[in-house]
Amino acid sequence: MKINSSLQLAKEARKLSLKMVVNSRASHIGSALSIADILSVLYFDILKINKKELNDPERDIFILSKGHACVSVYAVLGLMDFFPLTELDSYGNNDSNFMNHISHKVPGVEFSTGSLGHGLPFATGKALGSKIRSSKNKVFVIVGDGELDEGSNWEALLFASHHKLDNLVVIVDYNNLQSLTTVEETLNLEPLTDKFESFGANVFQVDGHNHVELFDIIKKSIEFEGKPTVIIAKTIKGKGVSYMENKVKWHYSTPSLDELQIAINEINNA
Structure with a gap:
């Protein structure tokens, strides 16, 4: 499939993500849909990665810290020809590289995550390594808003600020829902x-x-120059599927076949 724009990439990634979740009876589709647009802009327009040399030391690096949202990353990578799309059919199967939390065994995935609060510390280390090597590459990481309850993120940000890691860009998927309820009710972040500014970051x-x-x-x-950057991306959990949007249920639930068809139709007609 030839992808001609980030908008088309996001649309196709949403449909593939839904199909993977339904086929494997998996969860976290709401989280995956909320980052589909961010991923599509990154992979279509921003990231400098040679698909034929995935270990190139000068490549840009992307880390998904909220590893439970992996289907959207797998979908985008497949659509961008990092591997044949047919490989996505094995998602969630026993012995598949396409695990239910993101796996570095998948071509184009830098780091396996699942336990929250690990991606940003790892990304910070990669950014420091690039600085030491005088590399011009950039390191991007998506963290969830609920994930910010983990103190490791704030330690990593202090470290990044101290070392002036201006090659690090943190994107917060701020959909205001986590696990069982709202972020505000769980642990208010505001x-x-x-x-973020008090921790020494440029913030947008x-x-x-x-x-x-x-x-x-x-x-x-x-x-x-001189500071890490944090981008607070205001998103909608379940974006693109009306019955999923802003519904905490879809952190865990799997759509039925009928619900899948409704979702696909909505995305096609959007």
């Missing part, structure tokens, strides 16, 4: 911008579903 807010805004902010962020 004022989040002030918190953006509509996490607006591709033009995402592209402009991400491009702007990688031009700043």
Whole structure:
């Protein structure tokens, strides 16, 4: 399939993500749909990665810290020809490389995550390594808003600020739902911008579903010097499927075949 825009990539990735989850009777589809636009802008317009040399030391690096949202990454990588799309049929099967939390065994995936709060510390280490080597590459990491309850993220950000890691871009998927209820009711994060700024980061807010805004902010962020950047992307859990949007249920639930068809139709007609 020839992908001609980040918008088309997001649309196809949403449909593939839904099909993978339904076929494997898996969960976390709401989380995957909320980051589909961010991933599509990154992989279509931003990331510099040679698919034929995935170990190139000068490649840009992307880390999905909220590893439970892996189907959207697998879908985007497949659509961008990192591997044959047919390999996605094995998602969630025993002995499949396409595990239910993101796996580095999949071509194009840098790091396996699942336990929350691990991706940003790892990304920070990669960014420091690039600085030491005088590499010009960039390191991007998506963290969940609920994931920010983990203290390891804040330790990593202090470290990144101390070492002036301006090659590190943290994108927060701020859909305001986690696990069983809202972020606000679980552990209120606000004022989040002030918190990140106090930890020494450049901070931006953006509509996490607006591709033009995402592209402009991400491009702007990688031009700043002397500080890591945090982009707070305001998103909608389950984005693109009306019966899933802003419903905490879809953190865990699997659509039925009838619900899958409704979702596919909505995405096709959007």
